[in-house]
Amino acid sequence: MHKFFSSRNLVIFVVGLVASVGLIGGSAAVRNNRAMPIFIQEFGNDVVGIGDRVIAVPANGIDKVFGSVDNLINTYSENNYLKSKVCRLQSTEARNEALTNENKDLKEQLHLNETLTGYTAINASVLARTPSNWQQQIVINKGALAGIEKNMSVIVDKGVIGRIVEVNKTNSKVELITDSGDSASHFAVQVKGNKTMVNGLISGYNNANNELEMGNLTAKDKIKRGAKVTTNGLGGVIPKGLFIGTVTGVSSAADGTSEQINIKPAADTRNIDVVTVIGKK
């Protein structure tokens, strides 16, 4: 036993422990307060990201083979479903265009250039997922050079999946909406009740049944199952009207005094390949 407790090893151990705690505190503060990590860390992440692209090519190839087989099996039922959708799509598209034009005209008349629904979009693909079982984070292949900024929201075709937490030059990290850690962003969302609009925050995530929890509700109202929850555009850089998910029920929160709305996320946060990063215009 004398070897481990020799004074030299003990000194190294204690110095390491102190340095580690200091590093954790320092870099956690940087992560929360600054747009970009310190230069050397950013540089390191960019270099590592380049290597990941090399690895990602064969990995994605294997992934695609599995995906293709899966698609082939699903083709028939999917085709039937899509046929029924296509009929409605054209009419919706036409109506959408008319509404967009009308909206534009109205905005011009009001001299209203910036509204909460306007946004810019950047497409990116996923490089890796954080190998951690207490954190939900992915790394995407676009960074500051592509115009990505901290706190922009990230969506897939179906809905919001998270926000940007760290921006390097050529890659950035996305904290998923299902990550409800202490320092996680609580998305400001709204849902239509019987009488009023109910605003609130995404306050937690139930991993066991894959449901988001909406707390800090601003009004008490009856909310239907299946009601659509969207971002309300208040605060930060998240635009209004991004789809979060549908309501599955209302229950009392963990503290027992308030209510929470349970939401089934629209986007599948467990399987993400391509994302769109959204910023306010």
Add this chain to the structure above:
Amino acid sequence: MLKKSRHYLLFIIGLFISFYLEGALMHAFPYLLAGKFPMVPYLTVTWLIYTILFSDRKQNIHIYWWTFGIGLLYDSYYIGVLGIYTFIFPIVVLVTKLILEYVDENIYSSIMIYLIDIIIVLVLGYTGGRMSHLVYFSGIHFFAYAFGPTLLLNLVIFLVLYFPISLLFDKYRK
């Protein structure tokens, strides 16, 4: 001299491959690994332990420096907060070497050492995440849902790769 550099090179190449594969596997099998029971294939740690078990003990491959370096990259690239795995990876190497001084190396003792190491990684990793306010799991949930499955998954990986990797190291031995 040539043999020495070959073992050294094998260690470093394997280290980076396992580092990248960890993130790629998490991304490729999200339903299995990031589902109801979050599991992580700790390939980097596994590779470090294989290296200590199988590589020539007389050779100095600067394992502590490389471990420290890969821990720093791991924190910076994957986690976003420095100082968690930067500290844990060298501790794992230290503990493994320490135990190997007292027990003979065979597959049973290797499994025992490996399980101890993974438990260290899980517990200290969670503590570090807690300190940096990144954790979305409560402690009870973590032990109920993540701890057991992760341990099991890594044990399976360790056993499946044990003989192939030992042969790989033998191939580059004198």
